[in-house]
Amino acid sequence: MSLRTITETARQTTLLDQAHVRVGWSRQIEHALAMQMHFSSMALLAQSEDSVSLILRENNRFNDTLARLETAAPPEERTLIQAIREAQDDAMATVADIANAVRDRRMADAMTALRTRQEPIYQKIETLVGSLVAAEDKRMASLRTSIAAAQGRSLRQMAVFAIAAVAIALLAGFVISWSFILPVREFHGFLSQVAEGRFGGSVAVPNRDEFGALAERMNWMSGELRRLDDEQRVAAATSTARCRRTSASRWSTSRPTAVTCCGSSTTCSTCPRSRPDGSSSASTSTRCRRSWTSCTRP
């Protein structure tokens, strides 16, 4: 619709420009007409070839401009221009008669032709050209109004389009941003669970994009962590039990042995020889001593 409006505006602008050119030509015709009358009077006064040639030139200029106008005129003005053309044909013959009469020094004939033929013809042509100019002015005014209306429509449409574009942009931004925010939130919660050691959870991101792929890998990672954690726990429990059994056995048979259980509960290491009460001269870490104590208590 906007394109149609723009196209229509451009077409009307072209028509306006053409009408303006035609008005210019019509003005030239009026001017040539006035100049012909002027030069005709001058020829009668001066009775010279130069003044006669000026009439002829103006008449041909009139013809030339009228022909251009005739070619460019819209169909509704053809009748008017045809009437001007017919009057101009009469004027052309009259101009020729006046010119030849001046050359022949038949001034009375020239004067008669000027007054009885040329003046009425020129008045007729002037009226016709005036009608033509008025028609073109009216056409131009109509075109201007039409162009102004089209421009108003165009402006309104542009405003509507601008508002709609901004709204669509905001909506699209909202949707797009939330399409990022929601998976990230899910990931955040999931990773918090992992950080707290709660393995085995899963994140629900149904996206078919990179977020979806990431969620799938995270779920796999969570499962793997859970599996490893379980294995670790089993191993730790087994180790702790074995350690306790070993410690109890050794404590009962050779108390001074330094075999103890260090660390949390999963590893056994050898501490320096010392007594369980820590009276050993060797440097023993407090942790080891705590473990010793722990270990020495079956």
Place this chain on the structure above:
Amino acid sequence: MLLGLSTILLVTGMATAPGDAAAGAIKGTVVLKGTPPELRKLAVTIDQYVCGKEKNPEDLLLSPQGGIRSAVVWLDKPPAVAGVEALPTTTAMDQKECMFAPRVVIVPTGGKVDFLNSDRLLHNLHATPTANAAFNRTQPKGRTITISFSHPEIIRVTCDLHSWMRSWVVVADHPFYALTNSAGEFELRGLPAGRYTLKVWQELLGTVSRDVVVGDQDPTAVTVDMSARSARPSAPSRASAPRFTSSCWPAFS
């Protein structure tokens, strides 16, 4: 422009009818020898809706074989014979699309030329002959102006309003005149056998003479070479011909 040009005048005689002393004829062709001159179009800046935007200079029209169109051929000292076909006393010359058509006409002394104007604008016939009366007539469309010519002369006719327009009226004092056609051919008939001096005039190349012997039976064939050096221009040269420009007309204001 004209330097270096040369022409050939070919005059081919044909036999007259046996036993008829006034039935001989000269039939020939006028051709240009050498390099044809460069064709430079004339710019037209006024009345373009009728005249067009440019015009071909028609002061030297050639056929593909080099035949010169619109050259005038006549006998310098014609024989006094009766019953020879006379030239038409009235000839028409039109002004169409701001060009004279035909460009050259031949009329007998006392003959008339009907100048027409087929263009929808004013033309202005202007000639200043020496032997005949000068004329300067403005002519609207559709009006015919008849001009009489009473003395033999080659007259240049122009249009004051369109400077490229030019034509020629050749006023003949005897019937042995001919105008070459588009192939440069001409024919002079009704000649008794004898020796004649043939003259050929072309507006750009001037006038040349050639002796021709017309037999009573066989055709007489004569070939005449005519170059720019031998030409005596009686017409304005192409270079000096006025070229229409916008300065010829005052600007519309």
